Amino acid sequence: MTELSDELLVAYVDGQLARKQTRAIDRVLEEDDVLNARVIALKHAHARLEAAFEAILAGEEAEISTIVAEPLDDGFWVPWRTFKIAAATAGVLIALALAVLGFGWPLTVPSIGSAPGVGAVPSVASVPDQVEIQVSPKPATSP
Amino acid sequence: MQTEDFYDSIRLGLVAMVPRLQRFADVLAGGRDAGHGLLRRSLHHMLAQQHRYQRGTSLDVWAFGEIYHQWRQELSGESDPMSLAKIDDVAFGALFDDAETGYRDEPIVTFLVALPPQQRLTLLLVYGEGLEHEDAGRILDVSPEMIAARLIRMSTSLADRLSDRPPAQAAAIVETLYPEGHRATS
Numbered sequence: 001m002t003e004l005s006d007e008l009l010v011a012y013v014d015g016q017l018a019r020k021q022t023r024a025i026d027r028v029l030e031e032d033d034v035l036n037a038r039v040i041a042l043k044h045a046h047a048r049l050e051a052a053f054e055a056i057l058a059g060e061e062a063e064i065s066t067i068v069a070e071p072l073d074d075g076f077w078v079p080w081r082t083f084k085i086a087a088a089t090a091g092v093l094i095a096l097a098l099a100v101l102g103f104g105w106p107l108t109v110p111s112i113g114s115a116p117g118v119g120a121v122p123s124v125a126s127v128p129d130q131v132e133i134q135v136s137p138k139p140a141t142s143p
Numbered sequence: 144m145q146t147e148d149f150y151d152s153i154r155l156g157l158v159a160m161v162p163r164l165q166r167f168a169d170v171l172a173g174g175r176d177a178g179h180g181l182l183r184r185s186l187h188h189m190l191a192q193q194h195r196y197q198r199g200t201s202l203d204v205w206a207f208g209e210i211y212h213q214w215r216q217e218l219s220g221e222s223d224p225m226s227l228a229k230i231d232d233v234a235f236g237a238l239f240d241d242a243e244t245g246y247r248d249e250p251i252v253t254f255l256v257a258l259p260p261q262q263r264l265t266l267l268l269v270y271g272e273g274l275e276h277e278d279a280g281r282i283l284d285v286s287p288e289m290i291a292a293r294l295i296r297m298s299t300s301l302a303d304r305l306s307d308r309p310p311a312q313a314a315a316i317v318e319t320l321y322p323e324g325h326r327a328t329s
Binding site: 006007010011013014016038041042044045046048049050051052053054055056057058059060061062064 | 161162163165166169170238239240241242247248250251252255266267269270271276291294295298299301302303305306
């Protein structure tokens with residue numbers, strides 16, 4: 001039986017040896033079942049290590065792809081976020097257009113029913129100069 | 144390449160490598176949660192210090208090294224570094240669960256969880272990432288001979304364990320690949 005160190009066998013399994021050394025070990029392994037079994041055991045150990053590390057990587061990639069593929073929001077025809085932005089923009093534009101057309105601000109449309117004068121700043125002329133307040137004498141308290 | 148383009152390419156390169164960097168941090172820190180935190184802090188540091196990256200250096204080797212340095216720096220700031228280096232068996236084992244089948248290679252997990260972080264990383268870098276001994280040594284701040292010595296010890300130990308073979312005796316070793324002076328002690 002030929003004896004080769006584990007150092008040499010691990011280097012052989014890892015492909016770290018020179019071509020000449022690799023061929024020499026190939027020839028030894030063809031004739032020595034014990035050494036061949038040892039090499040198979042080392043290759044098996046390495047394969048299981050590689051598979052274990054591959055499982056971690058697959059888990060990380062799956063987690064990242066889940067985060068990336070997750071939809072931001074739901075909606076009927078367009079995403080809710082787009083719908084909200086579009087609705088808000090349309091509302092602001094309509095309000096500006098009505099204000100420009102003379103409906104004032106806040107909006108006073110008779111058919112809609114906003115009370116006239118609500119929210120309107122009273123003119124200076126309509127404010128009375130003096131306000132009369134009637135003060136009645138305080139009733140005397142009996143002892 | 145302009146300087147800004149060069150740094151943009153670093154950022155894009157790091158983004159493309161996130162799953163591999165995450166695996167490295169997970170194995171080092173001993174779990175997914177701890178690994179996420181370590182990777183986040185390391186990426187902040189890398190982006191802030193990207194001017195230290197030298198053109199021509201392999202980006203993954205640089206990034207792995209930065210994560211390892213970040214971990215060592217955080218350990219050195221602890222009053223009890225050894226307690227921080229200990230890992231939770233459950234969290235570490237969960238890393239190896241197959242996403243589809245839920246299968247976990249328990250003997251491999253049991254073997255890895257008992258190893259020091261530097262030795263786990265040695266196995267990951269060589270057998271998981273397929274790096275050369277020189278690059279693995281550059282990342283872990285050790286010589287290629289040290290990487291080879293670690294691999295020999297761990298590979299034979301794992302093979303013995305998986306095949307129920309008693310550990311090899313020193314007297315059985317009649318040939319050596321490396322001179323005695325290059326043999327590692329850890």
